[in-house]
Amino acid sequence: MKTLADLYQSSKNKYGERPAFLTKNSSGEFDSVSFSELYELGLQLGTALIELEFPYKGHAAVLADNRLEWIIADYAIVMAGGADVPRGTDVTDSDLNHILPHSGSTIVFAENDSVLKKLHQNQSAIQNVHTIILIDKNAKGTGKELRFWDLVQRGKELREKGNREMEKRISQIQEDDLFTLIYTAGTTGRPKGVPLTHKNIMSQINRIPIKLAAGERILSILPVWHSFERMFEMVCIHFGAGTYYSSVRTLKEDLKKVKPTFMASAPRLWESVYQGIYATVAKSSSVKQSLFHAALFFSSNIQSAKRWLGFRELDLTGRNVIVSLFVGIFKILQYILNILPATLLDLIVLNKIRQATGGKLKGTVSGGGALPNHVDKFFNAIGIQVLEGYGLTETSPVISVRILNEAVMGTVGPLYKETSLRVVDPNTSKILWTTEEGGPKGYSTKGEIHVKGDQVMSGYYHDEENTRKVMNGGWFNTGDLGMMTYNNCLKIVGRTKETIVLLGGENVEPVPIENILSQSEFILQCMVIGQDQKYLSALIVPNPEFFPDYKPGIGFSSAEEEAKCAVKIQGVIKNSISSANGFKSFERVVDFRLLPKPFETGDELTAKLSVKRHVVTDKYSGLIRDIYSGKKEEVLR
Numbered sequence: 001m002k003t004l005a006d007l008y009q010s011s012k013n014k015y016g017e018r019p020a021f022l023t024k025n026s027s028g029e030f031d032s033v034s035f036s037e038l039y040e041l042g043l044q045l046g047t048a049l050i051e052l053e054f055p056y057k058g059h060a061a062v063l064a065d066n067r068l069e070w071i072i073a074d075y076a077i078v079m080a081g082g083a084d085v086p087r088g089t090d091v092t093d094s095d096l097n098h099i100l101p102h103s104g105s106t107i108v109f110a111e112n113d114s115v116l117k118k119l120h121q122n123q124s125a126i127q128n129v130h131t132i133i134l135i136d137k138n139a140k141g142t143g144k145e146l147r148f149w150d151l152v153q154r155g156k157e158l159r160e161k162g163n164r165e166m167e168k169r170i171s172q173i174q175e176d177d178l179f180t181l182i183y184t185a186g187t188t189g190r191p192k193g194v195p196l197t198h199k200n201i202m203s204q205i206n207r208i209p210i211k212l213a214a215g216e217r218i219l220s221i222l223p224v225w226h227s228f229e230r231m232f233e234m235v236c237i238h239f240g241a242g243t244y245y246s247s248v249r250t251l252k253e254d255l256k257k258v259k260p261t262f263m264a265s266a267p268r269l270w271e272s273v274y275q276g277i278y279a280t281v282a283k284s285s286s287v288k289q290s291l292f293h294a295a296l297f298f299s300s301n302i303q304s305a306k307r308w309l310g311f312r313e314l315d316l317t318g319r320n321v322i323v324s325l326f327v328g329i330f331k332i333l334q335y336i337l338n339i340l341p342a343t344l345l346d347l348i349v350l351n352k353i354r355q356a357t358g359g360k361l362k363g364t365v366s367g368g369g370a371l372p373n374h375v376d377k378f379f380n381a382i383g384i385q386v387l388e389g390y391g392l393t394e395t396s397p398v399i400s401v402r403i404l405n406e407a408v409m410g411t412v413g414p415l416y417k418e419t420s421l422r423v424v425d426p427n428t429s430k431i432l433w434t435t436e437e438g439g440p441k442g443y444s445t446k447g448e449i450h451v452k453g454d455q456v457m458s459g460y461y462h463d464e465e466n467t468r469k470v471m472n473g474g475w476f477n478t479g480d481l482g483m484m485t486y487n488n489c490l491k492i493v494g495r496t497k498e499t500i501v502l503l504g505g506e507n508v509e510p511v512p513i514e515n516i517l518s519q520s521e522f523i524l525q526c527m528v529i530g531q532d533q534k535y536l537s538a539l540i541v542p543n544p545e546f547f548p549d550y551k552p553g554i555g556f557s558s559a560e561e562e563a564k565c566a567v568k569i570q571g572v573i574k575n576s577i578s579s580a581n582g583f584k585s586f587e588r589v590v591d592f593r594l595l596p597k598p599f600e601t602g603d604e605l606t607a608k609l610s611v612k613r614h615v616v617t618d619k620y621s622g623l624i625r626d627i628y629s630g631k632k633e634e635v636l637r
Contacts, residue, residue: 002175003198004078007205007238009170012039015214015240022244023068030244030258033068035237042075043166044155045148049080049107050165051158052131052146056081056172059103059181061129063087063119064111066224066245069135069148071233073109081169083178083195086225089115094582096125098190099183102462105129109148112136116145175199181461182227182393184499184507193461196227200396203454204231205238207417209403210365210387212262214240217360219260221246221269222505227397228367228389232264252356259358266368267375267532268504270386274375277353295345300381302342305335307409314410315486316444350382357384363404365389367397368505370492370532376409388412390492394476396455400490411489418454422475423447423483426496426614433484443486448496449478481614495531496614503534506586510536513577513587520572522546522565525599527616528589529624535590537627539620540569541598555596565594593623 001007011020012035019032033041054060060077062084064070077084085103087095089111096118100108108129110116116134119126120142126132134145141147159166175198183191212218218241222229236243241262246254248269281292307313308331354361363385371388379386389401390412399421402413415421415435423433424447432442456476459467470477479497482490500508510528517526517538524543530536542565544550549561556562573589599605604616617624 001206002202003173003177004179004201004234005170005173005198007202007234008039008042008075008079011035011237011240018215018240019242020237021068021071022242024245024250032242035240038072038075041072041152042079044152044159045072045076046080046166046169047155047158047163048151049076049082049155050169051154052107052151054080054082054107056169057177058082058107059085059105060107060109061085061087061100061103061105062109062225063089063091063115064109064135065089066220066247067111067135068245069109069111070224072152073135073148078179079166079170079173081173081177083181085181085183086230087183088223088225091115091118093118093122095183095191096122099193100125101128102193103181103183107131107133109133109135110145111139113139113141116141173198175202180230182225182230184393192463192466194227194393194457195459195461196396196457200455200457201231201234203418204396204398204416205234208235208238209401209414209417210235211404212236212239212241216241216261217258218243219246219251219254219258219263220244221248221251222264222266222368226368226505227393228391229264231397232365255356255358255361259360261360261362263361263364265364265366265386266503266505267366267371268369268502268534270364270366270379271372271375271503273357274378277356291345291349294341295349296378296381298338298342298345299350299383300377301334301338303381305331305338309335310406311487312406312408314408314491316483316491318443318486346383353382354384363387365401367391369501369503372503372532373410380407380409390480390490391455392478394457394470395451395453395478396457398455399449399451399478402489408485408487408489411485411487411491414489416453416455420452421484421490422450424450426481441484444483446481446483446493449480449482449490449492450475451478452476494614494617496612498613500528500530500536501532502530502536502586503532504586508536508587513583513589514538516576516581517572517589520569520576522568522572525611527599527611527613529617529627531617533628535586536588537591537593537624538573538589539595539616539623540592541595542569553597555594562594566592569594591627593620593627595620595623 001010015035017034017036020035020038022030022032025031060082062073065088074084085105106129110119110132132145133148134141135148177198178195179198180196182194218236220243233243244258281289361384365387367389376386385407387402387407389398391397391399398416399419400413400415420435422431424431426448431440432445432447433440452475459471479495480492481494481496482492485491498510500510513528514526517523522543523540525541527539528536542550547565549556549558577583577589604612
């Protein structure tokens, strides 16, 4: 299969009346649409779009969250030879004013009255839009919009009269045509448009190392317009699995109702489940607590033995044959001594915990941020495999992912098939490790990750400047730091680029935050941190001119003066990083630390005075650990 149109048609033929997507009705029960019905609904809506003069290779924006109409619109736009421009209902005014004109969208699908109101409040954003289609049946609208299901009915009538424009369009689609234009999650800066082709996405689907079976139940909770969730839904269509649209709000009850066999998720979800389990255990009797910890202990020992004996233990040094022999003997004994209590306690304790996820969950793919090590170990121990993957929107998105029953914890798995990768020294551009034949193989050597393959975008949409920053000879600079382990798995260790990805999957551009903080006379320099954490914090260099007690290289000699400085800087943060200044809730800076010395050229700063984020992160790693080792959860108000 070369295009998504091929995929959609193939799934209809293979899986027919099997449930494809399931959404909740007003009673809270899941209603399904089959693969055959979905395909036909896509043809009907697409036929109506063509009648509305939607051109081949045209762009249509879909401003909606996870719901049946979303996937129908996707089918219709793609099979009509166009590309969708997706965004959620939380789209901001600044997003609308940039994305709609920049993408050239002429049709906009709006989920509800709230989204419609935003559109009408930003008339300059929709000056080239000739049609707005209102999705929700219960939305009031203004009377000028077209209704989603009315268009589906119109398309049905046209097809019953013999209209076959959609079949003509489908026959024209080429693998280098765009199927989507996803805009990266910008903050106060402009989001970049990532154009992905049929070839990009089909390379992911055709080479997916995780196999699902027809009829499997997949719970969907991530925003459907995110590239990770989008790709995973296409994978479900490929295998004939049923996708149940859920949300974080109803996740607990939906897990029990659906009993999913697999799902895609963000790290924050599993940390939340982890914390919920431990909170429940803490409220239990001392006997139950003891049984829980014993079950976890024995199961962890069993899993550790299995990983070592299966050559799945993280290897950063290269196994020594003699040492491996003795460790192997120890692991065999460990397995023998622990298997009986582990099995019994699994039945008594851990099986009940797994039942909270429906009892049928084989595993989940986690993406959008790093999975905390303690969470990773915990779920592996209780029998739920969390397969951490790595990628970006620009890579459609997956570069590497762990494989079911072969996962190496502490890594993001082996590379995707036919993916080329380089690990490059960010300071000298020297290649340290590469998949290229005859190239260096510096295992466990940290460097910047550059990737090349069919999943990599050609460049940002109508944005040569940003494209030049990341693309060179077909190689895409991810801006992330990593290394290849001796297990031939990729391990992510940090980042050199600016974007911060929080634990919940939110993308934050730190520069606008740093710029507004640096405007304060009290702050000489600052760097926002928070990669793979729940919230943002900042490392701040006070301005010595306003704090005479602060001596560069020493810091404050008086705790009292340092406290006074901290109070003033906290006030700056509170007043600057607020909704009134256009910042979202997850962009708030929750905590900060004062640094003992300014950033210097040749050390923390480049010759152009840009902050070397990976250098600062390494230098103050202890301070950063201190920030996030506490329980501070409240956002500064």
